[in-house]
Amino acid sequence: MTTKTKDPGVPAGYDPSQFPAFAVTVDVVILTISGGRLQVLLVRRGVPPFEAMWAIPGGFKRPAETLDEAAKRELAEETGVSGASLLTQFGAYGDPGRDPRMNVVTVAYFAVLREVGGIAAGTDAAAAALIPVSDALNGKIELAFDHAKILRDAVERVRVDLDLTGMAIAFVGSKFTLAELRAVYEAVWKVGFDAANFRRSVITEQGWVIPTGRRAQPGSTGGKPAELYRAGRMWRYGSPIRRSQPNGRRKGDS
Amino acid sequence: MTTKTKDPGVPAGYDPSQFPAFAVTVDVVILTISGGRLQVLLVRRGVPPFEAMWAIPGGFKRPAETLDEAAKRELAEETGVSGASLLTQFGAYGDPGRDPRMNVVTVAYFAVLREVGGIAAGTDAAAAALIPVSDALNGKIELAFDHAKILRDAVERVRVDLDLTGMAIAFVGSKFTLAELRAVYEAVWKVGFDAANFRRSVITEQGWVIPTGRRAQPGSTGGKPAELYRAGRMWRYGSPIRRSQPNGRRKGDS
């Protein structure tokens, strides 16, 4: 520890004119739920390296913008979504050689989107697609750079945040049924909830969901039409649903 | 969204020879518990900008090392601690102008240390000190750069991780009493636990703490000598203590 050359106590006694230069990029893992599964927006690379492989969308940070602004800009460029959507930084990646061309440190964000329509609006439709997260993570789809690790970290973080924050409502629209809300938790956590108990957890305490008085159309197979709700203010402080509940365990199991 | 100039579908259709250059640093928020309070290791700056103000220790990332390695190196340089200590990345900070001299993106880590002795071994003793986190966050101590925000984020993350991970044992030594372990949760969360119930939560299920058969010396004021425990394997999978328990609520309160 005495090998240090800088002045003691100075966090970085550096000379502004001589320092290792890095490119800084921002990658955005764009997640949504479709067909009851968690999906991620990926783009197909058109140039080497990793040509024709799938990658997480991203781009350079500009010197005059913050990291959050860069992420917001990238999200808008890929999806056309500019506003409300939840955008959270979850990691930085800077292994030497992660980009074969130069030293790149990337700061990774995830975004949660409610709807699928027009997601690829900003991009060539053939080059961008929603891919089930499970396919992208079990090797069926090979990702460029260290993007498999980034995606894994993103999904893990979303699983944790779903328990800790009100992120769940970012997956659904402004009006939603409790079944849709339940599907969010079930898809992200890969568990099954008892619909009755789920409803009670969300309804019992005030401030989570507010009935609108309107009802959703039942599916083509029938069923009682579900009440439509909107999100209450409590989602700013957490989630009424806890992760720990069992998957499909029934009373008789041991 | 059609203002984009790059090829559609290419995450970053960049020319390796022209990109905005940044300095990348790694800052390490070093935390420990002392005197029943959560404390942070800060260094006093000896040069402008922010001369004589307190700052979080850190330094440049080198091109040939990973971010994690850079953080480990910085931790060792500041404390002499090289191994086991918990080191977790929790954020990246890149606001323009956060360093008045140049474009710097910093990746922030926190480290949890068990002991205070010799913490400032690697630095000039006069320039490094343990400061109570509450003093550093309520404005009593003014921090350089955006380090107040970084420290706030670190502490918030530690509070969350204490609930989700086995981080608590990183604050105590290899042998510890349950009172010491309880003090960790109480200092970080600023709550009070019922010692009896705390013990039960930790003891009841196997794998959290393992009795060593030895006992700690009682304090100078007397008291039954406490059993010394060591950490079990379950800490790798979480914590037996949940955050939600009330602070000092008694039966009669409403």
Add this chain to the structure above:
DNA sequence: CCAAAAGTGTTATGTCTACACCCATGA
């Protein structure tokens, strides 16, 4: 009418909290 999905009621079981009480030690 039947299947399907929403929504309600009920109960056994488990967990948490508060607090009474006993134990071992230093002064």
Add this chain to the structure above:
DNA sequence: TCATGGGTGTAGACATAACACTTTTGG
């Protein structure tokens, strides 16, 4: 022997999981 902190027991309050049952729709 008293104060202090470790450690055990326990009853009531509360939360949860499981599942039977009713309601409302499409076919």
